[in-house]
Amino acid sequence: AQKVTQAQTEISVVEKEDVTLDCVYETRDTTYYLFWYKQPPSGELVFLIRRNSFDEQNEISGRYSWNFQKSTSSFNFTITASQVVDSAVYFCALSDADYNQGGKLIFGQGTELSVKP
């Protein structure tokens, strides 16, 4: 069965600190996709990144970076020089690549990040 674990329920940092959000996943599929979503206090879900299982290159987008390691089944998310606007709940999610399965997203429990000024 597929499963996503975000062991950190809450993280609190001071502005400008770097912070890493952990995500560990389980799947028997050889082809799968990993996602990160942000849910700010306003409640909407914002898509951040999608990564397929064949692409282990790390990705950087501004202050955001993602480290995908198949050997440890992890897809960690780092925010560099955090800002108050980064305060949100962050979800890691996993999807299989089977068309008939509709790309169902399996979500982790979420990590609530609080960035204090």
Added chain:
Amino acid sequence: NAGVTQTPKFQVLKTGQSMTLQCAQDMNHEYMSWYRQDPGMGLRLIHYSVGAGITDQGEVPNGYNVSRSTTEDFPLRLLSAAPSQTSVYFCASSYRSTGGYTFGSGTRLTVV
């Protein structure tokens, strides 16, 4: 504006009442799904659809029905509301099974 539109944003129901949560997208996405979000549990899949006329159950389907008569619309019906269905409901759509899903703004449902 293009996107996923959910209505209503807030709803209070009495136990036993029925209602339909509406979801519409104007991006011609094949894939649509409904999730519920509960504290400490992330989002869980209720039902999903891979195209008009095709639906299937997700992780927590009991108490909910769906239909997909058009590509644009994917309503979620609560047959007989129960307090356990108090949650925030999100509708999502994607142009392919592994694309980045676009989520609606959510419906906060309270069953008393």
